[in-house]
Amino acid sequence: MTANEDGAGGNRTGERGLGWSKSEMMIVASARQLADGGVCFVGIGLPNIVCNLAKRTVAPQLDLVYESGVFGASPRRLPLSIGDPTLVSGSTAVCSMFELFAFYLQAGLVDVGFLGAAQIDRFGNINTTVIGDYVRPKVRLPGSGGACEIAINAKKVFVIMRQGRRSFVEKLDFRTSPGHSGDREHDRRRGWWGSGPTVVVTDLAEYRFDEATAEMTLARLHPGVTLDEVRENMAWEPTVVPDLAETPPPTDEELRLIREELDPQGVAS
Numbered sequence: 001m002t003a004n005e006d007g008a009g010g011n012r013t014g015e016r017g018l019g020w021s022k023s024e025m026m027i028v029a030s031a032r033q034l035a036d037g038g039v040c041f042v043g044i045g046l047p048n049i050v051c052n053l054a055k056r057t058v059a060p061q062l063d064l065v066y067e068s069g070v071f072g073a074s075p076r077r078l079p080l081s082i083g084d085p086t087l088v089s090g091s092t093a094v095c096s097m098f099e100l101f102a103f104y105l106q107a108g109l110v111d112v113g114f115l116g117a118a119q120i121d122r123f124g125n126i127n128t129t130v131i132g133d134y135v136r137p138k139v140r141l142p143g144s145g146g147a148c149e150i151a152i153n154a155k156k157v158f159v160i161m162r163q164g165r166r167s168f169v170e171k172l173d174f175r176t177s178p179g180h181s182g183d184r185e186h187d188r189r190r191g192w193w194g195s196g197p198t199v200v201v202t203d204l205a206e207y208r209f210d211e212a213t214a215e216m217t218l219a220r221l222h223p224g225v226t227l228d229e230v231r232e233n234m235a236w237e238p239t240v241v242p243d244l245a246e247t248p249p250p251t252d253e254e255l256r257l258i259r260e261e262l263d264p265q266g267v268a269s
Contacts, residue, residue, distance in 0.1 A: 011261045017230065018224055020250050022203035023162075023268045024258055025222050028250040030114075030160045030201040032058055038111030039104075041061045041150050042073075044081055046160050047114035049262050052078055056257055065110060067146040069095045078262045101146065105153045108193035113154030115147055119169050120238050122216050124179025124197030124209060126151065126159065127172040134174055144176050151177035152192040156199075163202035166235035180214035187214065205230050206247060215239055220247045 020028075020030035027050050034040060034054035042051045042064050052075065064073040068082040072092025078153045079087050090095055095103075104110060118141050128147060132138035151157055157179075161167060180195045181187055187196060196214070200207040206220040218230060218240045230238060263269075 017078065018249070020071070020255055022222070024250060024255060025247070026160060026162070026201055026203045027053060027258060027268060028254045029206055029220075029222065029247050030158065031254070032060055033158055033199050033201065034059045034112065036111075037061045037063075039065060039109060041110045041113040041146075041154055042069070043067075043115060043145075043150075044079075045116055046268055047116055048079060049258070049268055050160060051114060053260055056261075057254060060123070063092070065104065065235075066098060067097060069097050069100045071095070071100065071104065076098060087248045091152045101149060105146075105149055106193075106247055108153065110150075110154045112156045112158055113150035113194075114158050117159055117167070117252060119167055119172050119237065120159060120161065120200065120216075121169060121172055121179070122215060123214055124159065125172055125175050125183050125199065126177040126179060127174050129174040129176045131166075131173055147166045148177045151179070151196075152190075152194050154194050157194060157197045157252075159197055159200045161200070161202055163204045163230075165233060165235055168236075170235040180209065182214055184212070185215055191229065204233060208241075208266075210239065213239075217241055218244065220245050221248050222247045 030050040031054040035058040037059045040051055040062055042048055051064055055064065060159050066073055066082045070091050073087045074090035076085045076092050077086055078087065087222055111190040115126060117126040117128060118131065128141050130137035169184050198209060200216060204222055204225045205218055207216045208219045210217050217236045223246060
């Protein structure tokens with residue numbers, strides 16, 4: 001199977017006629033953010049695929065940390081969950097969940113935390129708890145898990161999520177993991193290890209956070225995506241960098257790794 005053929009998960013090549021799906025573009029763009037390496041706290045789902053792709057491409061020295069207590073994971077296949085035994089094989093250390101959070105994350109030894117979200121606002125605050133009223137929600141989500149601790153203790157926080165008006169909201173239904181407040185001086189006084197969210201990658205674009213205002217700022221459009229399409233899929237008018245660029249497309253090797261090794265069933269597509 002070549003990189004441009006359909007995988008086991010169905011048609012991944014039909015969207016926009018570009019030879020890859022929007023999810024694959026989002027995964028590739030996110031993995032490239034990890035080129036500097038370091039210690040990365042990994043969640044399940046899309047962040048899991050992203051970090052394992054980065055380890056196979058731009059960041060072979062990346063140390064993957066899972067909240068189940070595994071440090072320096074080198075999984076031979078994509079882990080099914082944070083408790084998958086494949087994480088232990090070849091890892092640097094295995095400890096209790098308490099020790100991992102207390103002695104690594106809360107001690108400021110994690111460089112990047114990779115999080116997903118159901119809702120995000122313009123300052124990078126995240127909801128993974130409920131959609132609707134907390135007592136009688138329309139949807140009850142998994143909750144925080146370790147996400148809140150990652151958000152305030154990882155030196156940088158990268159977010160990966162699909163973009164739409166129901167996910168890029170003016171006001172969260174519940175704030176699970178804090179981002180920026182909109183007041184940089186206030187944020188510096190909070191005393192957290194982390195600097196808050198620094199990158200958001202969606203299936204449409206890449207965002208950074210303005211140094212002065214801490215507001216999410218559109219930095220790159222993915223191939224085939226227009227600025228109007230981005231505007232239609234968020235609840236506020238985005239701030240746009242003056243030199244708005246296009247995200248480099250996926251390479252054949254990046255697509256092969258996703259389709260043949262990391263996500264052969266097309267779960268993320």
